[in-house]
Amino acid sequence: MKSIRRLFSLAALSLAFGVPAHADEAAASPQPLAEAAADARDEALGQEVYELLLAEVALQRGDTGLAVQAYADLALRTRDPRVMERAVEVAGFARRFDVALEIARLWLDAEPASQRAQKMLTSVLIMNESFDELAPHLVRMLESDKEALPGNLLGLNRLFARTPNRAAVFRLIDAVCRPFFGLAEAHYAVALAASGVGLDERARQEIGRALELRPEWEMAAMLHTQVLMRTSRDEAIDFMDKFLEDNPGAQQARLLFARVLVGENRYADARRQFDRLLQDSPDSPEILYSVAMLALQFDDKALAETHLKRFIALDNAPERSAAYYFLGQIAEDDERIDEAMSRYAAVVSGEHYLAARARQARLLAVQGKIDEGRELLRNAKTSRPEERIRLLIAEAALLREAGRVQEAFDFLEQRLAENPGQSELLYETALLAERLDRTDLMEDRLRRLIDLRPDQPQAYNALGYAYADRNERLPEARRLIEKALSLSPDDAAILDSMGWVLFRQGDLPAALSYLERSYDKREDPEIAAHLGEVLWRLGRQEDARRLLQEAQKKFPPNEVLSETVRRLVP
Numbered sequence: 001m002k003s004i005r006r007l008f009s010l011a012a013l014s015l016a017f018g019v020p021a022h023a024d025e026a027a028a029s030p031q032p033l034a035e036a037a038a039d040a041r042d043e044a045l046g047q048e049v050y051e052l053l054l055a056e057v058a059l060q061r062g063d064t065g066l067a068v069q070a071y072a073d074l075a076l077r078t079r080d081p082r083v084m085e086r087a088v089e090v091a092g093f094a095r096r097f098d099v100a101l102e103i104a105r106l107w108l109d110a111e112p113a114s115q116r117a118q119k120m121l122t123s124v125l126i127m128n129e130s131f132d133e134l135a136p137h138l139v140r141m142l143e144s145d146k147e148a149l150p151g152n153l154l155g156l157n158r159l160f161a162r163t164p165n166r167a168a169v170f171r172l173i174d175a176v177c178r179p180f181f182g183l184a185e186a187h188y189a190v191a192l193a194a195s196g197v198g199l200d201e202r203a204r205q206e207i208g209r210a211l212e213l214r215p216e217w218e219m220a221a222m223l224h225t226q227v228l229m230r231t232s233r234d235e236a237i238d239f240m241d242k243f244l245e246d247n248p249g250a251q252q253a254r255l256l257f258a259r260v261l262v263g264e265n266r267y268a269d270a271r272r273q274f275d276r277l278l279q280d281s282p283d284s285p286e287i288l289y290s291v292a293m294l295a296l297q298f299d300d301k302a303l304a305e306t307h308l309k310r311f312i313a314l315d316n317a318p319e320r321s322a323a324y325y326f327l328g329q330i331a332e333d334d335e336r337i338d339e340a341m342s343r344y345a346a347v348v349s350g351e352h353y354l355a356a357r358a359r360q361a362r363l364l365a366v367q368g369k370i371d372e373g374r375e376l377l378r379n380a381k382t383s384r385p386e387e388r389i390r391l392l393i394a395e396a397a398l399l400r401e402a403g404r405v406q407e408a409f410d411f412l413e414q415r416l417a418e419n420p421g422q423s424e425l426l427y428e429t430a431l432l433a434e435r436l437d438r439t440d441l442m443e444d445r446l447r448r449l450i451d452l453r454p455d456q457p458q459a460y461n462a463l464g465y466a467y468a469d470r471n472e473r474l475p476e477a478r479r480l481i482e483k484a485l486s487l488s489p490d491d492a493a494i495l496d497s498m499g500w501v502l503f504r505q506g507d508l509p510a511a512l513s514y515l516e517r518s519y520d521k522r523e524d525p526e527i528a529a530h531l532g533e534v535l536w537r538l539g540r541q542e543d544a545r546r547l548l549q550e551a552q553k554k555f556p557p558n559e560v561l562s563e564t565v566r567r568l569v570p
Helices: 010-017 032-060 064-078 081-093 097-110 115-127 131-143 149-154 166-180 184-196 200-213 218-229 233-246 251-263 267-280 285-297 301-313 321-333 337-345 353-366 370-378 385-401 405-418 423-435 439-452 458-469 474-487 492-504 508-521 525-537 541-554 559-568
Strands: none
Touching: 131 149, 131 166, 149 166, 149 184, 166 184, 184 200, 184 218, 200 218, 218 233, 218 251, 233 251, 251 267, 251 285, 267 285, 285 301, 285 321, 301 321, 321 337, 321 353, 337 353, 353 370, 353 385, 370 385, 385 405, 385 423, 405 423, 423 439, 423 458, 439 458, 458 474, 458 492, 474 492, 492 508, 492 525, 508 525, 525 541, 525 559, 541 559
């Protein structure tokens, strides 16, 4: 859209309306009829100039209603294409799509051969979601530029990326593309729209046809793989394996294939694909980073560190903060504390920024520098209130882990007094209250949180687990944990709680099932302790002993795990 601040000059107005800008450019006539006509024309022009200036000044002052009305009146009266174009722009800017549509139709009627008018009407129809009227206009636009037709077909779905009615979008794209079937891009566009609305069989048919027309087309092969993954993962893997055999240089497809294999836990196969990618493109930032992430999943920290360091050394590497964060984790796990601190300090933006600051602060606290750690957290950059809350909770965690539980509670309690309905602070103070044996306060806070956030699982789980851990009110504990599980069925902590309450109720086989699922999802010292306890009670003492001893080596000292080992393992 042109700048809404633009004002038309008198000269431009004169050109627009076919009137000379200066009186001496007009042929003078002494005849009264000619003089009367000139006066009328000048009067009309003066009115139009006034309305035009009125509309533009209204826009500058934010009065879009007046601007739209003035431009619409002017467009209807003058039928001038430039005025109508501006009227459509202003109405669109004001989100008066009904007015924009009326003027755009008027403009195309006045200039049926104008591609600009056709594009403007099409844009307004898209914004107005007038799909029934839109199809023929889109077809005409596509036909008007044969050279750009393939690319324009591929861009069709992007036109409707924010349209919530995906079924209507599919029907429209299907209708628009039919005249162009025979072009691979038309079939691709329909397949993409069908996939977006869950019509997997139609998507398979169309993307299959696109690949028949262009067998080497990498983008189509990737969409075909994604569609196949919904119904048959094995078929998708077989297809991509064959495609890459025929098209070994298709790097994006190979990268997708490697990620699919990782998702299927076929790490060795995925690694072969990543090795091939590195062989072909040793300095690709995307490939280096992906291989490093795969190595972390393998728990091959040395390989991950090698590729992450290569990644951050590249001149064309994108945002490096994530790589620095993972390098910091690797160094921390290897107890290279100074290096870990340096890597975390290099995380200056992105999704890992707050986590990096929290890890830095924790490392300082472990060295006895709690005040420095707290200062680091207080100086961290935040742009949203919820980020500041995360930092407050991290600061309290430093105090709690140092055994200063009362101080941590008092610190968060003060913040909660400033913001009584803040759910994260309610939750954290409830957990700290339990550590201080203030169970009534813990229960009150968690029940209040359930009232405030009935669709969030954490409070249900925390209260249910507290009852189960104290071996009291077990039926109620189980109901609370079941509610949490219904809200978040794959959460490792909730699965652990469910296993623990079942253990307390004496259902050891069911408890084992939940705890094994929990530990598979997240290796955690307390989950390991619970799982070891259940294994021991089931008579699998050797399995329990091995699990607990491995957990002790893997995790820092943990009170629950240490107590379980003391009781069970001689």
